[in-house]
Amino acid sequence: MQDIILETQGLTKEFRGFVAVNDVSLRVQRGQIHALIGPNGAGKTTCFNLLTKFLTPTRGKITFNGLDITRDSPAHIARRGIIRSFQISAVFPHLSVLENVRIGLQRETGLSFHFWQSDKRLNTLNERARELLDQVDLGEFADEMTASLPYGRKRALEIATTLAMEPELMLLDEPTQGMGHEDVDRVTQLIKRVSQGRTILMVEHNMNVVSSIADTITVLARGSVLAEGNYAHVSKNPAVMEAYMGTTEGELEGAHG
Known part of the structure; x- marks a missing residue:
């Protein structure tokens, strides 16, 4: 069955x-x-x-x-x-790549989308955010402004923020x-990789x-x-x-x- x-x-x-x-x-x-x-x-x-x-x-x-x-x-x-990529992946261009993923991660913490949370409180999410960025080959871009990413890398970031929602x-x-x-x-191989499990x-x-x-x-x-x-x-x-x-x-x- x-x-x-x-x-x-x-x-x-x-x-x-x-x-x-x-x-x-x-x-x-x-x-x-x-x-x-x-x-x-x-x-x-x-x-x-x-x-x-x-x-x-x-x-x-x-x-x-x-x-x-x-x-x-x-x-x-x-x-x-059930998470659709664009629901949470209209990426925020004036935040860093890391901060974009961190917003997705807030859902699991009960801090969901509380933009006014102090940086210190949100920094507890950084390690997991960096792990997700490594999964989509964006680890080296973590501190860059999202607006400066090439288009293909922005789509990879969308996948990382989707993964952050634990779909x-x-x-x-x-x-x-x-x-x-x-x-x-690159994105095809990325989808194949994140599909495991x-x-x-x-x-x-x-x-x-x-x-x-x-x-x-x-x-x-x-x-x-x-x-x-x-x-x-x-x-x-x-x-x-x-x-x-x-x-x-x-x-x-x-x-x-």
Whole structure:
């Protein structure tokens, strides 16, 4: 029996008659990297917004660790351990890299987001913050102002602040978007590394990233599930190829839908 951490049943979202997400049933296995992919307009981001309750489903059910969370608030979802990268990773540009991670760590201390706490009190979090920065290869940047970080390093900092929230399920929304090749490779390896002992659900356009790290891939098209399986399986699916490239020939390799 598979250990399912997150499941949706018949998840549907309509906007004034337009069906953005249509009867999506998703099962995310604990300990896996699960990628949600699809062409532009497929409903991926809407699906993420439903899972984190930034949108309320029109119909359907969401369960996390077997508990119905369909009507939970975004704050409740986060407290349960479902953390979406941008929720706490719109990094503070005029704080240091270390201070950004420290803000995420406050959640576990009962000091949550008390910006007026004295430095001495917050300094007790420094050791753990530096450990997290080392995990994402940012240890040497700890004392730099976040605004001065290159874009790819800022995305790594987002992952560190997400990890600081002790997520049981990490939702990563387009983690390599807008990156050059070198940054894409670095962040891809970083995601692979921090996935050890965790579950990750990610929306990602870059098929090279998906093919190299995703255990399971769910393909959405026009709001519905088109295919699901590992990369070898979905990349050879004619319906998937047609949705991405308008052709039933060749493979998905390298496509950036």
